[in-house]
Amino acid sequence: GAVVSQHPSRVICKSGTSVKIECRSLDFQATTMFWYRQFPKQSLMLMATSNEGSKATYEQGVEKDKFLINHASLTLSTLTVTSAHPEDSSFYICSARSRGIYSNQPQHFGDGTRLSIL
Amino acid sequence: SQKIEQNSEALNIQEGKTATLTCNYTNYSPAYLQWYRQDPGRGPVFLLLIRENEKEKRKERLKVTFDTTLKQSLFHITASQPADSATYLCALNSNSGYALNFGKGTSLLVTP
Numbered sequence: 001g002a003v004v005s006q007h008p009s010r011v012i013c014k015s016g017t018s019v020k021i022e023c024r025s026l027d028f029q030a031t032t033m034f035w036y037r038q039f040p041k042q043s044l045m046l047m048a049t050s051n052e053g054s055k056a057t058y059e060q061g062v063e064k065d066k067f068l069i070n071h072a073s074l075t076l077s078t079l080t081v082t083s084a085h086p087e088d089s090s091f092y093i094c095s096a097r098s099r100g101i102y103s104n105q106p107q108h109f110g111d112g113t114r115l116s117i118l
Numbered sequence: 119s120q121k122i123e124q125n126s127e128a129l130n131i132q133e134g135k136t137a138t139l140t141c142n143y144t145n146y147s148p149a150y151l152q153w154y155r156q157d158p159g160r161g162p163v164f165l166l167l168i169r170e171n172e173k174e175k176r177k178e179r180l181k182v183t184f185d186t187t188l189k190q191s192l193f194h195i196t197a198s199q200p201a202d203s204a205t206y207l208c209a210l211n212s213n214s215g216y217a218l219n220f221g222k223g224t225s226l227l228v229t230p
Contacts, residue, residue, distance in 0.1 A: 006161070034217050043122075043220040044162070046212070093161050097216055106152060107218060109161030 003027055004096050006110025014118055015086060021079045021113045023094030029074040030096035034107065035067075038091040050077045084117045091115075120145040124208055124221035131198055131228055139193040139224045141208030151184055151191050154207040156223060162207055166193075198228045 003026040011019050023033055032051050036044040048069050050056045056069035066088075068080040077096075081088055091114055095107040123142045131137050141151070150169045154162035168175040168184045168191065175182045181194040195202050205223040212219050 004161075032216055041222070043207070043222040044218075046217050046219070049217050091159075095161070095218075105216075106164040106167055107216075109154075109163070111161045112159065114159070 002098070002108045004030075004094065004108045004110040006094050006113055008113060009111060010114045010116075012116045012118065013084065016083055017117075019081045019084055019115060021081075021092055021094070021115075023077045023079070023096065023110050025075045025096045025098075025108070028096075028098045028108075030077075030098060031074065032097045033071060033077040034095045034097070035069060035077075035079050036093045036095065038093060038112075044093060047079075081115065084115070086117045089115055089117045120219065122146075122208055122210060122219060122221040124206075125224045126222060128225040128227060131226070133199060133228055133230050135198055137195040137198050137202070137226055137228070139206050139208075139226065141191040141193065141221055143189050143208075143210060146189070146210050148186075148210045150211075151182075152209045152218070153180075153182060153191075153193050154209060154220075156205045156207055158205075162220075165206075195226075198226075200228045200230055203227050 005024045007022045035047045038044045046059050047062045048056045048058045050069050050071040052071050052074050058064045071077040091112050093112040095109045121144045152167045153165045156162045166182045168182045179196045183192045205225045207223040208221040209218040
């Protein structure tokens with residue numbers, strides 16, 4: 001159980017293109033989803049927290065107009081990298097947290113999207 | 119500032135030995151700590167969670183300790199196997215809520 005599907009797994013596109021990444025919880029309802037970015041040999045860095053039906057909360061230094069997040073349902077969140085540039089090339093990973101009042105529930109991660117901007 | 123530090127050096131051990139990975143943190147007062155495994159090009163997979171009032175937690179060949187005085191957690195894999203080769207991440211909840219802050223991870227290589 002607790003499977004998170006992330007799509008696409010890899011994107012290669014030209015500079016200036018907008019790229020949409022989908023994150024789906026397949027067998028549970030995810031009230032909260034998180035988007036992380038990971039550079040080679042670095043830790044996962046939280047970009048934003050996405051709650052179903054409300055605006056995402058962005059971490060300091062993350063441009064909300066650059067990284068558009070939509071959490072339209074309890075099983076789907078999307079991240080759109082608008083007008084992507086080479087410096088946006090990275091490994092983007094989503095995670096989902098199921099319903100529950102306890103903050104210690106583990107998160108379930110997708111398999112990531114490798115974004116390469118030429 | 120808050121920091122989560124893991125051994126940056128890769129850990130190479132022989133199959134059958136016990137691997138011990140370290141996670142130290144500063145400027146956190148965590149109620150619990152989590153360990154994840156990450157394989158190349160994949161997302162992290164949850165392994166274990168330990169609460170502040172638990173000194174030790176076990177799951178099959180895995181054992182985690184948590185010392186809130188030392189601000190340290192140790193992660194042990196006993197009878198290690200080549201399939202255990204991966205990067206192991208330590209994670210704490212951010213002060214702002216449910217999001218996780220991760221260490222950089224320690225790469226483990228188990229050789230036959």
